[in-house]
Amino acid sequence: MADVQEFLKDFPLLNGEIDGKHIAYLDNGATTQKPHQVIQSICGYYGGCNANPHRGAYALSVKATDIYESARKRTAQFIKAKRPAEIIFTKNATEALNLVAYSYGLQNVGAGDEIVISISEHHSNLVPWQFVAKAKGATLKYIYLEEDGNLSQEDIETKITERTKIVAVTQVSNVLGLKNDVKSIVKKAHSVGAVCVVDGSQSVAHMAVDVQDLDCDFFAFSGHKMLSPMGIGVLYGKYEILDAMEPFLRGGDMIEYVQEQESTWAELPSKFEAGTQNVGGAAGLTAAIDYLEGITFDRIEAIEKDLVDYALPQLRELPYIELYGCDSKQDNKTGIIAFNIKDVHPHDVATILDNDGVAVRAGHHCAQPLHRYLQQNASCRASFYLYNTREDIDRWIAALKKVRGVLGYGA
Amino acid sequence: MADVQEFLKDFPLLNGEIDGKHIAYLDNGATTQKPHQVIQSICGYYGGCNANPHRGAYALSVKATDIYESARKRTAQFIKAKRPAEIIFTKNATEALNLVAYSYGLQNVGAGDEIVISISEHHSNLVPWQFVAKAKGATLKYIYLEEDGNLSQEDIETKITERTKIVAVTQVSNVLGLKNDVKSIVKKAHSVGAVCVVDGSQSVAHMAVDVQDLDCDFFAFSGHKMLSPMGIGVLYGKYEILDAMEPFLRGGDMIEYVQEQESTWAELPSKFEAGTQNVGGAAGLTAAIDYLEGITFDRIEAIEKDLVDYALPQLRELPYIELYGCDSKQDNKTGIIAFNIKDVHPHDVATILDNDGVAVRAGHHCAQPLHRYLQQNASCRASFYLYNTREDIDRWIAALKKVRGVLGYGA
């Protein structure tokens, strides 16, 4: 594996300096940097094709509609959806998951029913289910973890029951970086008549996803974690299920007829896209998908694996470092490493690394229940992406070695 | 008034050609074009400051947070909100209005209560209220129009009653282009203990708005109709009212503590901003506000008034043209002109104008109840903005004169 990939040059922010420093950007789990191809697609859209799609009978509006609907087709291909109409654009994964909670959850979950999620869910795939459970008098049940951080197989078997209406689970944990076997969880959910919602926020940018193969009923992700601009997210849903659902946001473009007291709804996907959509964001998403598929997921996975394999042995040599999710008994580790330094709070760690231009995240990473379960108040997280290099890892580890010293502890 | 404003040069799309034609862009009611200052602010953000705000302890994330929170402060100043925390960013005006419907409406409207809106509302300020009324067994009542298209003063007086819980009304109609005296409607609403939601989508880009002077409880608008990128919208709400409301979207960043079964919420404004927000969009919004305030609303209003005053007499000379909302008895006409050509369907009109590079909108403009009330199936709409010129009007009217001929009608 070459240390520096030829496409690193495409990322202006990573080539520039922030406060006089080159950044080793290791917070890709939070958001990714954008190649100039994506930035250019946004500027190109606003500079030459901008109009309100769907609404105009003039050429510019047709152009905008084309760009928007091509993004939908491209996204459908990207995750192997059966039809473009199964792709709903949202502002982020969080909105996508809330859409399912409001429009599917509130309608299909009743008193005494159960919703099953995992303890490692991001708040965005957790708090909406608390809301549905509470609103409908249902029970929210948790799948806990094996010793190695993977979902407890026993919990999957026993907690998903005939009473379960919804199973919601992430494909990759945003803290532990472990890939869940969502295909088998979907199967289990279907065997009891439940639908399965998969949170793809941490997977779709890092591995090939095939929603038809997974057979999941819903799949949610954000563009900004996959080289796209912010403000564009995706909800995939099976056509028949989306078609039977009530709308979520109501207003322009999602209606068929509006009478004073009653309205009827547009067909999918418009039914779930109220108001003016983010066409610039959709243009950026298309450019990002083109970019990623140009590089191929085989290569992206290889790059991330190389970085993990390079970093982990070095980290294990530091006795004061505690790692989470790094001893999986399955071959399912992705490029996310959560850790703590003995005696030192994660925020101090992040500040000290930042001083050397190394960007990692510190805190609960929107996963408070998981941290409580791990009996940690907070943690640090380094998360890699295709443009990271072994040099980034070197800088990260060199900075880690300074941390305890800065706070006056021995090594 | 100079015919061509010096700042026209700032708008790349208007200076370029679409399919070999310069565009006379007269669909500003749907969305506006962007000056390069705004486009540049988006590119600059992604090229040099991109990170997930609020979540990082490193310099880049602090920069992103700064950009995002400065946009909030700037927006608060722009509409004269008391505090930045009263500004909630959404993806568009439609989401903002749905937020109020879900989080205020569903909680504060009960069986037998009344919601009052006007017949000229955009679907986005209409269908959400149908939803709330139906869900809670409340009554949705309409303020109809005077002969001249203005809201019926009598209806305002009689339909807003002690039973009214919410009054929702647009500041400027997106079809008739008439400015409503929302300040007096707010007063009336408050006098019966109702809250007043003002849809500012068609006003905020065209006139100075002071939400404290209006004293409205909520005020919603979209960035894309005011030179900003798509994917960013604003809900203003009075602090105490927002503070007492339940959250809307649930997930990352809007929580305080998440337990397995219960959560508590972050303070305003975070409580209503779940998941990763559109920082690039916020950067663009700041640039747009700077741009507009640089030009001043006095000047923008004068430009639009000049265009209307220039166009209307010419239109009135064409016997086959029917105008809507152009005979207001008040001095409240804005730069929106809705019209029909005798015997010709609006879509044919738009197509024929498009052939000459004149972009107008045709259809119901997301205002079906208004069109039904006007006994029109659909209409054409030309809507002006600061960069439009008398030459655009000339081209529009010249093309209009051809329409009946193209379809084989005499003039």
Place this chain on the structure above:
Amino acid sequence: MALDDVYTEVLGEHSRNPDHKHHLACATCTMKGHNPSCGDEITLELNVEDGMVKEAAFTGVGCAISQASTDIMAELIRGKSVEEARGLAQKFISMIKGEITDEEELEELDEALALKNVAHMPARVKCAVLAWHTLDDALKSDK
């Protein structure tokens, strides 16, 4: 593309003075079609007997393209078998989608060929095909 490649004399004639815009006393089947986003709405009335479309007429509102397209269609399908009529609808829709361009293959569309250039106006495709989709729905459900 020049405007009069779409707004042809044929189209103008059929939209200004449609021959078949009226009710049908003997209708055996009526079907509504609409484009909510445009506000176009037509009601197609057919007299179908022994597998033959004996009469066709329509009412409704819409733009010149949709009105002319409907009138031309009504003329064309009179006296055709149900199967033939559905075949014509398929062919017309393919023409407007730009999937068939060969003039010879399209010949049987006759006057409807005048709408061919709508294929180059994505915003108006819906207007042109409304009647033909409605016809297909009507004949499908008539079986």
Place this chain on the structure above:
Amino acid sequence: MALDDVYTEVLGEHSRNPDHKHHLACATCTMKGHNPSCGDEITLELNVEDGMVKEAAFTGVGCAISQASTDIMAELIRGKSVEEARGLAQKFISMIKGEITDEEELEELDEALALKNVAHMPARVKCAVLAWHTLDDALKSDK
């Protein structure tokens, strides 16, 4: 800014070995403070009698900056009047917000001056001021 302008010896000492991190048997008032986004949580315990802060201590978890800031504060306010203590809190917060920079004016903050450079680290401001906001809340409610 160099790292050791923030992570000074004073800060390291107070965070590693806080003098006042314990419960107070004689507490007349306890107040919780937290930064949910960081996970920092402290409980401040005060003994206030006759308008004087006689004793101060704390428990909880947090980063070095918040722990040191709390410990230094506890030391500083012992023996001060309620009014003086609140004045110090105001002054400290102003210093961290960068509103007061004059060394002389800040002199009475004593060891807390060691935290001055946190003003240049926006991401850590919350950590530094947590204890002082909590103190202000406690003394306000004690009235």
